[in-house]
Amino acid sequence: MARMANVIILWHMHQPYYVNPVSDVAILPWVRLHAIKDYYDMVKILDFFPNMRVNFNLVPSLLVQIKQYVNKEITDTFLEYTKRDSHVLSERDKTFILKNFFLSKWDRLIKPYPRYQELYNKRGTMGSYEEIKEAVIHFSNQEIMDLQVWFNLSWFGAYYKQHDEGIKSLIAKGRDFTAKDKALVIEKQYEIMSLIIDKYKELQDRNQIECSTTPFYHPILPLICNTDVASESSSGIHLPEQFQHTEDARGQLIMAIKYFEEVFGKKPAGIWPAEGAVSDEAIQVIAETGISWIASDQDILRMTLQKQNKKMELSSINQFYTYEGKNNKCIDIVFRDKHISDKIGFDYKDWETDSAVDNLLATMESIVDNLEETPNMPLIPIILDGENAWEYYPNNGWDFLYKVYERLSSHRNIIPITISQYLKQNTQSKKRITSIYPGSWINNNFNIWIGHEEDNSAWDLLRKVRADLVQWQTMKEIGITISEEKRLDLAWKELYIAEGSDWNWWYGNDHSSKNDKEFDELYRQHLLNIYEILGIVAPNEVFVPIKKVSQTKPAKEISSIISPDIDGRVTDFYEWQGAGCYDTQKITDAYLEKNLINKFFYGYDESNIYLRVDFNNLLEYMSEDKDLSLIVYFLAPSQGKVRIPLAGNCSETFFYWNKGKKYELSESSSIISMFQRILELKVPIADIGAEKGSSFKFILAVEKQSKEIERWPIGNVVDFEIPKEMDLISNWIV
Numbered sequence: 024m025a026r027m028a029n030v031i032i033l034w035h036m037h038q039p040y041y042v043n044p045v046s047d048v049a050i051l052p053w054v055r056l057h058a059i060k061d062y063y064d065m066v067k068i069l070d071f072f073p074n075m076r077v078n079f080n081l082v083p084s085l086l087v088q089i090k091q092y093v094n095k096e097i098t099d100t101f102l103e104y105t106k107r108d109s110h111v112l113s114e115r116d117k118t119f120i121l122k123n124f125f126l127s128k129w130d131r132l133i134k135p136y137p138r139y140q141e142l143y144n145k146r147g148t149m150g151s152y153e154e155i156k157e158a159v160i161h162f163s164n165q166e167i168m169d170l171q172v173w174f175n176l177s178w179f180g181a182y183y184k185q186h187d188e189g190i191k192s193l194i195a196k197g198r199d200f201t202a203k204d205k206a207l208v209i210e211k212q213y214e215i216m217s218l219i220i221d222k223y224k225e226l227q228d229r230n231q232i233e234c235s236t237t238p239f240y241h242p243i244l245p246l247i248c249n250t251d252v253a254s255e256s257s258s259g260i261h262l263p264e265q266f267q268h269t270e271d272a273r274g275q276l277i278m279a280i281k282y283f284e285e286v287f288g289k290k291p292a293g294i295w296p297a298e299g300a301v302s303d304e305a306i307q308v309i310a311e312t313g314i315s316w317i318a319s320d321q322d323i324l325r326m327t328l329q330k331q332n333k334k335m336e337l338s339s340i341n342q343f344y345t346y347e348g349k350n351n352k353c354i355d356i357v358f359r360d361k362h363i364s365d366k367i368g369f370d371y372k373d374w375e376t377d378s379a380v381d382n383l384l385a386t387m388e389s390i391v392d393n394l395e396e397t398p399n400m401p402l403i404p405i406i407l408d409g410e411n412a413w414e415y416y417p418n419n420g421w422d423f424l425y426k427v428y429e430r431l432s433s434h435r436n437i438i439p440i441t442i443s444q445y446l447k448q449n450t451q452s453k454k455r456i457t458s459i460y461p462g463s464w465i466n467n468n469f470n471i472w473i474g475h476e477e478d479n480s481a482w483d484l485l486r487k488v489r490a491d492l493v494q495w496q497t498m499k500e501i502g503i504t505i506s507e508e509k510r511l512d513l514a515w516k517e518l519y520i521a522e523g524s525d526w527n528w529w530y531g532n533d534h535s536s537k538n539d540k541e542f543d544e545l546y547r548q549h550l551l552n553i554y555e556i557l558g559i560v561a562p563n564e565v566f567v568p569i570k571k572v573s574q575t576k577p578a579k580e581i582s583s584i585i586s587p588d589i590d591g592r593v594t595d596f597y598e599w600q601g602a603g604c605y606d607t608q609k610i611t612d613a614y615l616e617k618n619l620i621n622k623f624f625y626g627y628d629e630s631n632i633y634l635r636v637d638f639n640n641l642l643e644y645m646s647e648d649k650d651l652s653l654i655v656y657f658l659a660p661s662q663g664k665v666r667i668p669l670a671g672n673c674s675e676t677f678f679y680w681n682k683g684k685k686y687e688l689s690e691s692s693s694i695i696s697m698f699q700r701i702l703e704l705k706v707p708i709a710d711i712g713a714e715k716g717s718s719f720k721f722i723l724a725v726e727k728q729s730k731e732i733e734r735w736p737i738g739n740v741v742d743f744e745i746p747k748e749m750d751l752i753s754n755w756i757v
Contacts, residue, residue, distance in 0.1 A: 026392060026394055026401075026436065027391065027400065027435075027437070028341065028387075028391045028394060028401040028403055028436070028437055029400050029401070029403070029439070029445055030387060030402065030403045030405065030431065030437050030439050030440070031078060031357065031402055031404045031439075031441075031445060032078060032406075033077075033078040033079070033235075033359075033404075033442070034065060034077065034079050034080070034408070034409025035082075035237075035295055035408050035409055036061075036062060036079060036080060036081050036409045037080075037082040037084075037085055037237065037241055037297075037408075038053055038082070038085045039084065039523055039525035039526075040087070040088065041053070041054065041088070041099070042091070043548055043549075043552075044513070044516075044517070044552065045548075045555075045730050045731060047098070048097065048098055048099060049097055049098070049099035049100070050099070050100055050538075050541050050545055051099065051100075052101035054085065054088040054092065055092060055099060055101075055102065055212060055216065056175075057410045058089055058092075058212075058215060058219060059178055059180060059183070059215045059216070060179065060180045060410075060414070061180060061409065061419070062085075062219050062409075063183075063215050063222065064180035064181060064182050064419065064421065065409055065410075065424075066222050066226055066232065067222060068182070068421065068424055068425060069231055069428070071425070072429065072432045074432040074433075075428045075431060075439055076231060076232070076233075076439040076440050076441050076444065077232050077441070078232065078233045078235065078442055079233070080234075080237060080295040081223065081235075081236060082237045082241050082297075083236060083237070083239045083240075083278070083283065084520075084523065086220060086286060089219055089220060093216050093217045101123065101174075102209070104116065104120055104123075104124075104171070105209065106205075106209070109164045109165070109167040109171060112164075112167060113639075114608075115618070115639075117159045117167060118155055120167060120170060120171065121146050121155045121159060121162065122150060122155055124171065124173075125174070126537070127174070127177055127178070128414040128415060129143070132177040132414060136194070137197065138169055138173060138197045138198040139170075139177060142166060142169060142173065145158065145161070145162070165199060168200055168201075168202075169198055171205060172193070172205050172208055175208045175209070175212065176190070176193055176208055179211070180421070181419045181421035182421070187211065189207050190208075193207065193208065223287075224286070224287055228288075230444075233292070233442055234287060235293035235294060235295055235442075236280065236282075236291045236293075236294060236295075237279060237296065237297050238272065238276050238278075238297060239275045239276075239279040239282065239519060240275060240520050240522060240523040241297040241523045241524050241525065242271075242275055242522040242523055242524060243298060243463070243524045244272050244276075244296050244301075244302075245300050245302035246266070246472060247269075247271050247272045247305075248272050248304040248305050249269075249304060250262060250265055250267070250482060251265050252304070252461045253469040253470075253473050253474065255461050256326075256460065256461050256462045256469065257468045257469070257470055257474065260470065260474045261474055261479065262473065262474065262479065263473070263478075263480075263482040263483045263486070264482075264486060266482055266486045266489075268489070271519070271522060272305065273311075274515075275519055276294070276308065276312050276314075280312060280314075290313075291314070292315045292316060293314065293315060293316040293442055294309055294317045295318050295406075296317060296318075296319065297524050298463040298465060298471075298524060299318065299319040299320045299323070299463055299464035300319075300462070300463035300464075301317070301323060301459055301461065301462070301463075303458055303461070306348060306354060306459060307348045307349055307352060309354060310346070310348055310354040314354060315443070316343075316354065316443075316446060317355075318356065318358070318359060318404070318406055318442075319356065319357075319359070319464065320359055320361060320463070320464035321340050321361040321362075322361065322462070322464070322466075322467040323459065323460055323462055324340060324344075326460035326467055327456060327459050327460040329460075330458070331458075338393075338395060338397075338401070339358075340358050340359070340360055340404065341390065341394060341401045341404075342397065342399065342401065342402065342454065343357050343399070343402070343446065343449070343453050344357075344453055344454050344456050345453045345454070346455075346457075346459065347455050347456070348457075355453065356456070356459075357402070357404050357442070358404065359404045359405065359407075359464070360403060360405060363383070363386060363387070363403065363405050366382075366383065367405065367407060368407045368411075368412045369412070371416075372415040372416045372420075376417065376422045376423050376426065379423060380423065380427055383427060384430055384431075384434075388436070388437065391403075391437060398452070400448070402440075402445060470533070471527070471528060471531075471533050471534075472524060472527040473527065475532065476531075477530035477569050477570060478527050478530045478531050480530075481526060481530055481546065481569055484550060484564050484569070485521055485522065485550070487562065487564065488518065488521070488550045488553055488562075489518055491553075491554070491562075492514055492553055492557070495511075495514075495557050495559065499511070510556050511557075513556050514552075514556045514557055517553045517556070518549075518550075518553060520549050521546060521549045521550050525542070526542060526545075526546040529542045529570070530543075530570060540568075540570065540575070543568055543569055543570040543738065544734075544737060546569070547566070547568075550565050555731075558685075559684040560681045560684045560686055563658045563662065566656065566722055566740055567658075568738045568739055568740075570738070575605070575737050575738040575739045577603050577604060577736070577741075578604045578606040578609065578622075579602075579603055580743075581601065581602060581603040581625070581627075581743055582600075582601045583600070583601030584601060584626065584628045585598065585600070585601045585602050585626040585627070586598075586628045586633075587633055587635070588703075589695050589696065589703045589705045590699065591672060591673075591697035591701060591703055592699050592700055593700070593701065599624050599626070601626060602626035602635070603625050603626060604622060604623070604624045605622065605735060605736045605741070606621075606622050607621060607736075608621060608622075618639065618735075619638055619639055619641065619732075619733060620636055620637070620638060620639070620723065620725065621637045621638055622636075622637040623636045623637065623723060623735065624637075625721075625743070627719075627743075627745055630708055631707055632706040632708060632713075632719065632745075633703070633704065633705055634703070634706070635701055635702065635703050635704070636653065636701065636702040637701050638701075638702070641698070641702075650729075651668070651669040651670075651725065652666050652667060652668050653667045653669055653673075653702065653724075653725060654667075654724040655721055655722075655723055656722050656723075656724065657711055657720070658720040658721060658722065659718050659719060659720040660711075660713050660714070660717040660718065661680075661681070661713075662681035663679055663686075663689075663711060665677065665679075665704070665706070667704070669698075669725075672697055672698050672699065673696055673697065673698035674697055676692070676694045676696050676704075678692035678694050689710075692710055693707045693710055694710060708745065713745060714745075715745050715746065715748075716744070716745065716746065716747040717744070717745055718743075718744050718745075719742070719745055720740050721740065721741050722735065722740050
């Protein structure tokens, strides 16, 4: 009799929460673009194979954003630049588009399309500042239009590229796109996003797929329970001060389960812990929610068995285990076959499709042939990311998956199955685990998210902000108003977002991307939002970048003392000559959709700090937006802020001191400002508690209707020292 086995395929679908809830703008477009390329195709392909059974893990932070896009509740910076009329773009608009609209896998999403490749070559293949600056001059309006279309068009998945007449016609057209063509691309993106969740529910309801979930904002659950657990899998690791909040882990789980039930009509049976990360405490928390199964990595099983002086056999991963925790709480756990999963994730992309499929099936058949008889059906657990691999495959992986599903659907010895179906059919007792080795599916430890100086700084900041939130909540426990309850809920939401794993993925030296600054900025923005929601003063640490290597540098450092006339004009060529300067036009990034501040200058003399702000079309903004303010946050030597309403000549200023976590308006400020062509500001050193020899730190922000819409400098704070001796000669840089 031929041996048989079940194959469990679980695709993990996840994106971090890119949206700043204050602005409802996502800083990056990956939810939208992976939605049209991967999230729909991955489930749609199963319509061709009704006998195929697949598992999908859908993270709530992803589902929430898809629904927000569909309901037009959020947008993203890239989408807004796509919508803009290519004939009226500013130089900065074009710079953003030329920098960011080639963020695609070159050989799969650019090279196959001649016009897109032509534009790529013209822009410059390195995308350096010098190349982009030159390209801005030479790109025509039509070429910018074609780039706007191609960036979005290339990201469509194989199904729409092959079956949708509108998308097919645009690909065939290739160039000289119109505003109508661009509108069609955007319309089709929304069409696909509106289909995704219903499609997963449809296939779940006909029992062709099983959907599972992850704690809401994708936190590393063991570290939320107790950061000290990291030392158990990495001896000698340098850890931050302990963060230990099992109640947050439980809260993220309960939120996820509740949201899943709202979306899919029933509670999930399973959980894929973020990054496959497990610990005894984390599993205990999951088991207490009534979840039936979880999954992790092969190396976690190996280390768990080693910890128990047991040998890892070849067939050890071809079965479920029962984890038995405290109070007899049990949960079933499966460990992914790392070899097969990683071959799909990282290797087969470079193979010829038929050879890759043949090798995959041969590998599984070899496993089946060598399995021993067991009480339950042996299984082959394949678990990996469901979106990141495919842009490296020809035709976005459609041909590979089509042939794999075709072969498995009719295979006599390898039977695809959902996890809950497997557990229902295989009821014999399983091997028991009473303690698990703590770690993740990456090197069976937590070193990606903790241990590096930047990681630890992020944890320390999270701990501090959480303590401030709890303190505010405790103060309001008696007599809290309905309005305060709503603010408290929003603040906890921001904290849970900040507990997500993705922020620390980019801290440290493990990973880097072109958007390091944006991730750092958004992480701290979520924490800053907590203070703004509660109406209390944020600590300086929230404003200071954690990601050190990506800090934005000034275009010019202070070279001499200055004493400009505060008249809103450049009265004399030399009056700002010795000032430091940040040029925001050279800081092209995805964090902001547009910026009002063009440049700003800063300096000092014996008695005052001076600030000059050059705006982009301020008068035009004033006519459109009646509630704009410039905010100058003083971070050192003492905390305070100046608010300047951007109206008229901007001569009205309000100075606030930090008084016990509350800003209080000063009645005796001597600060003056004036706007004519530029905005100039004079702040007496005595007014802000500064002394000669002290360090002075500040940042700028623009608020619209009391909501921050931009902050400078991105990825840094302005920091200079006021000399003890005001020596006009020694302070010059020659």
